[in-house]
Amino acid sequence: MPEKETVLLTGGAGYIGSHIAVDLIDSGYNVVIADNFDNSSPEVIDRIEEITGVRPILYEIDVTNEEDLRQLFKENQIDSVIHLAGLKAVGESVELPLKYYSNNLNATLNLLKIMEEFGVNKIVFSSSATVYGVPETVPLTEDMPTSCTNPYGWTKLMGEQILTDAAKANEDLSVILLRYFNPVGAHKSGLIGEKPNGIPNNLMPYICDVAKGKRDHLSVFGNDYPTKDGTGVRDYIHILDLSSGHLKALEYAQDQKGVSVFNLGTGTGYSVLDIVNAFEKANNIKIPYEFTPRREGDVAECYADPKKALEILDWQAVHSLEEMCQDSWNWTQKTNS
Ligand code: WQD
Secondary structure (H helix, E strand, C coil), X not given: CCCCCEEEEECCCCHHHHHHHHHHHHCCCEEEEEXXXXXXXXXXXXHHHHHHCCCCEEECCCCCCHHHHHHXXXXXXXXXEEECCCCCCHHHHHHCXXXXXXXXXXXXXXXXXXXXXXXXXEEXXXXXXHHHCCCCCCCECCXXXXXXXXXXXXXXXXXHHHHHHHHHHCCCXXXXXXXXXXXXXXXXXXXXXXXXXXXXXXXXXXXXXHHCCCCCCEEEECCCCCCCXXXXXXXXXXXXXXXXXXXXXXXXXXXXXXXXXXEECCCCCEEHHHHHHXXXXXXXXXXXXXXXXXXXXXXXXXXXXXXXXXXXXXXXXCCCHHHXXXXXXXXXXXXXX
């Protein structure tokens, strides 16, 4: 990494972004965060400073605002971008598709326009395993067919396409597409973590709500899937592993041109009941649950073949399922109470 390279982290106050910000600062990067706090809060910036001893430069802006973004690039010598900012609730995207297409696609288009104006040629894009749609087979490799079952997923796949075409038209542009599987867990300090607004959509935050007594039981969405115990199987990855994958991708972007796509997963699928059992064992807490009908849009199994990221980025997940459960609970007890 060039000495003190400056990275723009859009959505850097969010769950994933804040962990990447900590990693970047700890690794010697200058970090500029652009966040509109739509799904995060300013106190996260304080927590990043508390963990690292360094306060990232913050712009409370919307990445879809061309003038605000241009001003950020004018005031900072940005060397590369990690683009996370975007709306991410699958269910909400089905109810409000135009909001999702407008926000997520315009953010990416605007960012690419301003990057070109300022000659910034390296971007790491937050994509998602959701671009694989209903997997025909698992584990998933990066060359498998993509299709989406919801507008949120389409904004990720369309984002990949926009970046791919931009790189075809600009030989200097280096694009890394990272397809996240299911990020869970929190920083070991318990100072940053997942803090969903309202009722959690995702499994681990909901389990944590049950563990702290905020909800009396977990609804397991379907136990009639063609899986080992009938419940949905996913590739849960510790947020610290997901974060380290971004730093490896950033390093790789320094030298590569064109577009590269990588799965960020562990390669192991766990069922909902596996997660419940692991959480109970790791934290010695009972998690009552009831089976309910399947959730609309859910797939039976989705987990990664992470071989390409190991071979090319020299990256692999190292944190265990037990740690994912312990660190999620530690964060819930300490901060997200
Ligand atoms: C995991 C499993 C549910 C909650 C979503 C997005 C994806 C990505 C990650 C953004 C499934 C089951 C869940 C509950 C349950 N987000 N479940 N009871 O749906 O795999 O992925 O988050 O990029 O795009 O789609 O994650 O945590 O919602 O569900 O039984 O209260 O847990 O059916 O099998 P999912 P999830």
